[in-house]
Amino acid sequence: MATGTGARLNASTVPPPRIVLVEPQLGENIGAAARAMANCGLSDLMLVQPREEWPNPRARTMAAGATAVVDAARLAEDVPGAVADLHRVYATTARPRELAARVLTPRAAAAEMRAATARGERCGVLFGCERSGLTNDDVTHAQAVITVPLDTAYTSLNLAQAVLLVGYEWHLAGDDTPAESLEVGGQPPAAQDEVEAMLAHLVGELDAADYFRADHMRPTIVQNLRALLRRARPTEQEVRSLHGVVSALALGRQSRRRTNV
Amino acid sequence: MATGTGARLNASTVPPPRIVLVEPQLGENIGAAARAMANCGLSDLMLVQPREEWPNPRARTMAAGATAVVDAARLAEDVPGAVADLHRVYATTARPRELAARVLTPRAAAAEMRAATARGERCGVLFGCERSGLTNDDVTHAQAVITVPLDTAYTSLNLAQAVLLVGYEWHLAGDDTPAESLEVGGQPPAAQDEVEAMLAHLVGELDAADYFRADHMRPTIVQNLRALLRRARPTEQEVRSLHGVVSALALGRQSRRRTNV
Numbered sequence: 001m002a003t004g005t006g007a008r009l010n011a012s013t014v015p016p017p018r019i020v021l022v023e024p025q026l027g028e029n030i031g032a033a034a035r036a037m038a039n040c041g042l043s044d045l046m047l048v049q050p051r052e053e054w055p056n057p058r059a060r061t062m063a064a065g066a067t068a069v070v071d072a073a074r075l076a077e078d079v080p081g082a083v084a085d086l087h088r089v090y091a092t093t094a095r096p097r098e099l100a101a102r103v104l105t106p107r108a109a110a111a112e113m114r115a116a117t118a119r120g121e122r123c124g125v126l127f128g129c130e131r132s133g134l135t136n137d138d139v140t141h142a143q144a145v146i147t148v149p150l151d152t153a154y155t156s157l158n159l160a161q162a163v164l165l166v167g168y169e170w171h172l173a174g175d176d177t178p179a180e181s182l183e184v185g186g187q188p189p190a191a192q193d194e195v196e197a198m199l200a201h202l203v204g205e206l207d208a209a210d211y212f213r214a215d216h217m218r219p220t221i222v223q224n225l226r227a228l229l230r231r232a233r234p235t236e237q238e239v240r241s242l243h244g245v246v247s248a249l250a251l252g253r254q255s256r257r258r259t260n261v
Numbered sequence: 262m263a264t265g266t267g268a269r270l271n272a273s274t275v276p277p278p279r280i281v282l283v284e285p286q287l288g289e290n291i292g293a294a295a296r297a298m299a300n301c302g303l304s305d306l307m308l309v310q311p312r313e314e315w316p317n318p319r320a321r322t323m324a325a326g327a328t329a330v331v332d333a334a335r336l337a338e339d340v341p342g343a344v345a346d347l348h349r350v351y352a353t354t355a356r357p358r359e360l361a362a363r364v365l366t367p368r369a370a371a372a373e374m375r376a377a378t379a380r381g382e383r384c385g386v387l388f389g390c391e392r393s394g395l396t397n398d399d400v401t402h403a404q405a406v407i408t409v410p411l412d413t414a415y416t417s418l419n420l421a422q423a424v425l426l427v428g429y430e431w432h433l434a435g436d437d438t439p440a441e442s443l444e445v446g447g448q449p450p451a452a453q454d455e456v457e458a459m460l461a462h463l464v465g466e467l468d469a470a471d472y473f474r475a476d477h478m479r480p481t482i483v484q485n486l487r488a489l490l491r492r493a494r495p496t497e498q499e500v501r502s503l504h505g506v507v508s509a510l511a512l513g514r515q516s517r518r519r520t521n522v
Contacts, residue, residue, distance in 0.1 A: 035415075035417075035419075036422065038412065038414070038415040039411045039412060039415055039416070039417075039418060039422075040411065040412055041412035041414070064417065065415055065417060066415060096444055096446065097444065097446055098446035098447070099444075099446050100443070100444065100445045100446055100448060100450075100494070100495070100496045100499065101443075101444050102441060102442075102443060102444075103441070103442045103443070103444045104440065104441050105438055105439075105440050105441075107433075107440065108440035108441050145444065148429075149432070149433060149436045149438035150300045150301065150429075150432065151299065151300060151301055151302035151432060153299070153302070154296075154299040154300055154326055154327060155300070156296075156300075156325065156326060157300060158296075160422075161297065161300075161421075161422065161425055164422055164425065164426070165425070165426075165429060168409075168411075168426060168429075171410070171411065171412060172368075172410060175410045177366055177410035178366075179365065179366050179368065179369035180363060180364070180365050180366075180369050181363075181364045182361070182362075182363060182364070183357055183358065183360075183361065183362050183363075183364045183406065184361045185357070185358055185359035185360050185361055186359070187361060189361075233361070234361070235361045238361065
């Protein structure tokens with residue numbers, strides 16, 4: 001059943017979008033969709049006329065750690081009932097329809113839903129049954145269509161994957177994970193001078209080993225080694241390891257020399 | 262086995278990234294991953310020590326329309342062998358490691374891979390086994406790590422879903438689907454003047470029905486009706502339908518009047 005309408009436009013209490021599965025065939029697929037929802041911070045699951053009886057133990061099993069989403073799922077008699085209290089509804093379709101509709105990518109729809117939610121509008125997304133998708137009649141209850149851009153040679157997505165891609169874009173549209181970060185496993189990155197000291201140690205040992213046979217090549221080789229070390233952005237621990245590696249090589253060479261003499 | 266190295270940096274023949282599944286446990290999951298690859302235009306699948314024998318009929322069954330990816334999959338003895346001919350390797354991980362590494366979102370990694378491929382570099386992405394993911398040793402063969410930003414309360418993704426999200430971002434990074442388009446089911450959108458003529462028809466009948474009781478409200482109501490029609494962006498066919506709807510209502514009223522007189 002749809003929730004009561006309550007205070008209709010109160011942005012502070014607006015939940016993430018509702019996921020509406022229309023006539024889903026298999027409990028396993030409902031569970032997998034619930035799991036994808038949990039991955040993306042979604043929790044409002046509405047089922048319109050599921051083919052198998054509900055509650056469905058196979059849905060709970062497949063949901064793994066996301067059983068809370070399955071347990072809180074609600075049933076609706078039809079699509080209008082499932083979306084009655086929403087302000088903005090999207091219909092996912094894999095193929096063009098005979099209906100005129102705005103067609104959005106999941107990314108564009110996610111941006112719209114984030115903006116709408118911030119204004120206090122409640123949103124939802126309809127997903128059709130595994131075999132045949134939404135009917136045209138279902139689609140007419142939506143303000144716009146979402147079609148996932150996929151390789152044109154193979155556009156068939158299973159239900160949970162479709163939910164995942166729509167949910168993923170919703171999640172990312174509100175996520176501030178940096179595009180790139182440096183993970184150092186608890187180790188602080190080395191300061192510039194620590195790397196420079198290690199390089200000096202290495203170059204000193206190379207000098208001692210007569211590595212730079214042609215003097216004019218020495219500056220270029222040192223530059224190249226420095227650039228390589230800078231690009232790798234070593235941690236303090238790694239710089240200590242490299243000191244040890246250089247010392248071990250130099251010491252080994254001295255031992256060999258002593259032995260050979 | 263890894264392919265021969267051939268001409269190493271020839272941008273015109275560089276394939277999309279290789280997907281490397283390291284010690285995948287179940288054939289079904291390999292098939293589902295192959296399906297996700299096909300969705301995203303990927304076809305180069307390498308399996309490192311799959312737990313079940315290969316070829317695996319369950320992988321073919323699960324791959325549905327993407328059996329070509331399964332049939333072309335190659336086996337490698339170990340991770341170095343699986344990536345030997347590549348120039349750039351990413352390792353997918355769900356959790357931080359004790360290793361220092363660049364950590365990228367799938368979107369940032371996709372942009373990097375597109376740029377690298379355009380330069381003639383061959384790329385690949387490592388995915389660990391379903392239960393425990395990649396080992397730290399596997400990760401050291403990669404230039405960078407990919408971690409999918411998900412809801413922190415539930416970050417567990419199955420293998421095929423991880424492949425799907427990385428492949429989806431790769432596909433989108435080279436895709437030119439407009440964020441929004443208008444689908445009209447083969448029907449051309451109505452021109453401005455066709456909508457205006459329909460509005461004039463409607464307003465004329467409203468005048469005849471004495472709808473605008475207060476003259477000063479008429480301009481505002483007409484503006485609101487025009488804005489609603491413009492926002493809906495009707496097709497030519499829909500404009501014809503609306504003409505018919507207005508005529509039917511007007512005619513019905515006239516019939517009733519005649520009957521009532």
